[in-house]
Amino acid sequence: MSGGAYVHGYSEREAERLRDQARTLTSLLHDSVRYPPGSRVLEAGCGTGAQTVILAGNSPDAAITSVDISPESIRRAEDRVMAEGITNVTFQVGDLFSLPFDPESFDHIFVCFVLEHLADPGRALRALRPLLCPGGTITVIEGDHGSVYFHPESRAADTAIRCLVDLQREAGGNALIGRELYPLLVQAGYADVQVSPRMVYVDASRPALVEGFTRQTFTAMVEGVRDTVLSRGMMEKDEWKKGIADLKRTCEPDGVFCYTFFSATGKV
Amino acid sequence: MSGGAYVHGYSEREAERLRDQARTLTSLLHDSVRYPPGSRVLEAGCGTGAQTVILAGNSPDAAITSVDISPESIRRAEDRVMAEGITNVTFQVGDLFSLPFDPESFDHIFVCFVLEHLADPGRALRALRPLLCPGGTITVIEGDHGSVYFHPESRAADTAIRCLVDLQREAGGNALIGRELYPLLVQAGYADVQVSPRMVYVDASRPALVEGFTRQTFTAMVEGVRDTVLSRGMMEKDEWKKGIADLKRTCEPDGVFCYTFFSATGKV
Numbered sequence: 001m002s003g004g005a006y007v008h009g010y011s012e013r014e015a016e017r018l019r020d021q022a023r024t025l026t027s028l029l030h031d032s033v034r035y036p037p038g039s040r041v042l043e044a045g046c047g048t049g050a051q052t053v054i055l056a057g058n059s060p061d062a063a064i065t066s067v068d069i070s071p072e073s074i075r076r077a078e079d080r081v082m083a084e085g086i087t088n089v090t091f092q093v094g095d096l097f098s099l100p101f102d103p104e105s106f107d108h109i110f111v112c113f114v115l116e117h118l119a120d121p122g123r124a125l126r127a128l129r130p131l132l133c134p135g136g137t138i139t140v141i142e143g144d145h146g147s148v149y150f151h152p153e154s155r156a157a158d159t160a161i162r163c164l165v166d167l168q169r170e171a172g173g174n175a176l177i178g179r180e181l182y183p184l185l186v187q188a189g190y191a192d193v194q195v196s197p198r199m200v201y202v203d204a205s206r207p208a209l210v211e212g213f214t215r216q217t218f219t220a221m222v223e224g225v226r227d228t229v230l231s232r233g234m235m236e237k238d239e240w241k242k243g244i245a246d247l248k249r250t251c252e253p254d255g256v257f258c259y260t261f262f263s264a265t266g267k268v
Numbered sequence: 269m270s271g272g273a274y275v276h277g278y279s280e281r282e283a284e285r286l287r288d289q290a291r292t293l294t295s296l297l298h299d300s301v302r303y304p305p306g307s308r309v310l311e312a313g314c315g316t317g318a319q320t321v322i323l324a325g326n327s328p329d330a331a332i333t334s335v336d337i338s339p340e341s342i343r344r345a346e347d348r349v350m351a352e353g354i355t356n357v358t359f360q361v362g363d364l365f366s367l368p369f370d371p372e373s374f375d376h377i378f379v380c381f382v383l384e385h386l387a388d389p390g391r392a393l394r395a396l397r398p399l400l401c402p403g404g405t406i407t408v409i410e411g412d413h414g415s416v417y418f419h420p421e422s423r424a425a426d427t428a429i430r431c432l433v434d435l436q437r438e439a440g441g442n443a444l445i446g447r448e449l450y451p452l453l454v455q456a457g458y459a460d461v462q463v464s465p466r467m468v469y470v471d472a473s474r475p476a477l478v479e480g481f482t483r484q485t486f487t488a489m490v491e492g493v494r495d496t497v498l499s500r501g502m503m504e505k506d507e508w509k510k511g512i513a514d515l516k517r518t519c520e521p522d523g524v525f526c527y528t529f530f531s532a533t534g535k536v
Binding site for chain 2: 144146147149150151153176179180182183186187193194195196197199201203204205253254255256258260
């Protein structure tokens with residue numbers, strides 16, 4: 001039964017690895033975001049609550065209001081938060097561009113993985129600013145798909161990633177928004193804007209990130225646009241397959257994969 | 269005379285900014301490299317001593333031996349070190365691939381901005397390994413020109429940078445070597461290899477880096493291959509000019525520029 005025992009042991013280790021990876025990324029993006037007891041925090045664009053549970057867990061004595069334009073997303077976020085036993089979050093359906101709050105209702109605003117989907121992220125940032133009381137802060141976290149590079153190099157993989165960027169731009173978003181956070185916040189009238197890049201560097205010495213980030217997060221996301229890319233002839237089928245295979249090739253023992261998130265803060 | 273006073277004040281500030289920038293980059297790359305008193309350190313490929321003075325300054329009680337294949341470079345490095353009043357460095361002309369030292373002659377080896385110029389960096393790393401005593405470490409620092417991205421985006425600037433990468437490859441080097449340090453060190457037989465990316469993030473809130481890194485270091489380096497690129501028809505003159513102008517455009521108040529160095533360590 002040593003084979004069985006090994007498989008069991010392996011999947012235990014595997015689960016632990018994935019938990020490690022989730023913790024690593026969570027720390028990378030969230031550890032600097034902790035709000036004092038009693039502070040009023042707006043999470044603008046909470047989606048289904050993936051970041052809400054981390055945000056609320058890290059600031060257990062802040063009063064968090066999480067809004068999203070989709071009632072269905074809000075329902076799922078409520079379920080998720082309840083399942084985690086979190087009690088400091090209030091949910092509300094609302095449009096980022098015209099939220100139903102009085103001016104200066106919040107001490108802090110948190111916006112994570114939202115601006116990338118908006119046609120006019122600057123307008124969203126300007127709409128949020130009056131909701132902050134004097135001295136209040138905004139924190140914005142976004143990725144940047146143009147920050148990706150890897151070893152071995154692959155033109156097919158570069159092209160596949162560019163398809164994802166192009167499709168997001170067509171849909172009115174911007175997958176390269178991370179690098180733009182500084183000018184966006186400054187132009188929206190925030191003061192003391194500071195940007196902190198958060199680079200994810202992955203090689204074989206970090207197996208949790210190889211699996212959890214390179215393969216199951218980034219490569220899986222690129223694979224998600226396969227049907228659109230092929231049906232619209234953005235890439236030939238063989239080139240696409242090579243692109244995906246080359247991304248997975250970076251998960252081999254001699255492969256390396258790099259991606260950078262950006263975290264920005266501004267004040268009122 | 270207020271105009272004159274301003275100009276004077278400005279150039280004072282300007283000089284201070286450049287010193288700040290040099291310190292910022294020096295800290296980014298060198299702060300983690302400090303060798304204990306009495307340790308025997310080999311700097312392999314010291315060139316004209318730009319890194320030697322920092323290395324020796326940070327480890328004033330280590331005995332540093334700096335070698336380079338070029339007698340002329342060694343002469344200039346000696347002058348530089350003497351001008352700084354540094355006394356813990358011995359210079360020697362020598363070929364990285366066949367250095368005139370007994371096995372296990374050193375406790376630590378330091379290699380900075382050297383591997384990028386070598387046709388077979390793996391062979392260099394293998395040649396150095398026997399020179400380390402058991403428990404000894406190697407530190408390798410390299411850039412990666414493929415880690416560059418910026419705002420606003422520019423295809424012409426991307427192409428100009430790619431010309432630099434292609435020319436370095438033609439010359440037998442590899443301007444994208446930073447991302448490869450992990451597999452290179454592992455394959456050369458070093459143990460416990462750890463890579464630490466050192467990202468230079470530049471926006472208008474960091475004026476010393478705008479001038480000192482984006483404009484005067486990176487853009488100047490790309491401009492350095494202008495004549496070769498144009499004479500060989502790698503780019504049209506107008507496209508080249510646009511590429512350089514677009515790199516300088518990232519130095520404007522709403523511009524952003526990103527570059528990543530890699531620092532790797534391994535053990536014997």
